Amino acid sequence: MSELHQHRARKRFGQNFLHDAGVIHRILRAIHAREGERLVEIGPGQGALTEGLLSSGAHLDVVELDLDLIPILRAKFAERANFRLNQGDALKFDFTQLGGEPHSLRVVGNLPYNISTPLIFHLLDHASLIKDMHFMLQKEVVERLAAEPGGGDWGRLSIMVQYHCRVEHLFNVGPGAFNPPPKVDSAIVRLVPHAVLPHPAKDHRLLERVVREAFNQRRKTLRNTLKALLPAAAIEAAGVDGSRRPEQLDLAAFVRLADQLAEQTSAE
Structure with a gap:
């Protein structure tokens, strides 16, 4: 053999x-x-x-x-x-x-x-x-x-x-x-x-963090899953409806949320 x-x-x-x-x-x-x-x-x-x-x-x-x-x-x-x-x-x-x-x-x-x-x-x-x-x-x-x-x-x-x-x-x-x-x-x-990212985030590590938090409890609304990272007003400021569930958001919306977190973090 x-x-x-x-x-x-x-x-x-x-x-x-x-x-x-x-x-x-x-x-x-x-x-x-x-x-x-x-x-x-x-x-x-x-x-x-x-x-x-x-x-x-x-x-x-x-x-x-x-x-x-x-x-x-x-x-x-x-x-x-x-x-x-x-x-x-x-x-x-x-x-x-x-x-x-x-x-x-x-x-x-x-x-x-x-x-x-x-x-x-x-x-x-x-x-x-x-x-x-x-x-x-x-x-x-x-x-x-x-x-x-x-x-x-x-x-x-x-x-x-x-x-x-x-x-x-x-x-x-x-x-x-x-x-x-x-x-x-x-x-x-x-x-x-991508040769050029279609939706570049200010910090892709923050994008990973937002996405991970959002999908940890995918049946809950974003307002609930992201409350440790972003207050409801910050979610709205990113142009995102906080009453939606994470699976309803596209990539561009998650990038806006991550950029909102980046602004919030740099302001602290």
């Missing part, structure tokens, strides 16, 4: 390896990597996407946490001049060390469900380096990323990601494309950092 087949997907890493050739081809077509581009693949697993990405002629850095997969990846790809392997935790990885021009890194990954949200937030801290991101995620996470105001999927993840990026829900992938098959459907999403 080859070394490749001896590796078993690990629950603690949330591993589900992609094996469906049709899905792999469709993802590679969506990414459309080109010669000379700088790509980063997070969690390459057994290299299902890696081969196609390397064949494009792009420079590929891969970040893999599972030590058992390192020899498998080395055996397959170490001879390729455009391949570089980084063993480590993508949640702690410093993407600035990869160098390159602003908005030049293209990030790809079949992300374990248990780290997908914190990893996206970690990457958004490096948004100025990134040209685009293509991720395989749990379908319900992609629906939250791409959500619009007014529905139950609209929340902290939607707002903070859409503050930084344009979000495209590309296509869905069934459990049968993976080994072992997960218990949920997956989807491919494209995130493209």
Whole structure:
């Protein structure tokens, strides 16, 4: 039995390896990597996407946490001049060390469900380096990323990601494309950092704070959920109706609330 087949997907890493050739081809077509581009693949697993990405002629850095997969990846790809392997935790990885021009890194990954949200937030801290991101995620996470105001999927993840990026829900992938098959459907999403933020906040950390507070009790009105941060008069001054619930507000309204908090904080 080859070394490749001896590796078993690990629950603690949330591993589900992609094996469906049709899905792999469709993802590679969506990414459309080109010669000379700088790509980063997070969690390459057994290299299902890696081969196609390397064949494009792009420079590929891969970040893999599972030590058992390192020899498998080395055996397959170490001879390729455009391949570089980084063993480590993508949640702690410093993407600035990869160098390159602003908005030049293209990030790809079949992300374990248990780290997908914190990893996206970690990457958004490096948004100025990134040209685009293509991720395989749990379908319900992609629906939250791409959500619009007014529905139950609209929340902290939607707002903070859409503050930084344009979000495209590309296509869905069934459990049968993976080994072992997960218990949920997956989807491919494209995130493209804005060259110019459509609704820049005076302080994006205050925006995060306002959004977190607002959605802590999403069934309550803004007047109630934000009372520790903003008095009712300040909410009204931001042009927001305090009797509305957080899911009814769009990104621009949350930015106005955050800017109101920034003014209030600087006046104190």
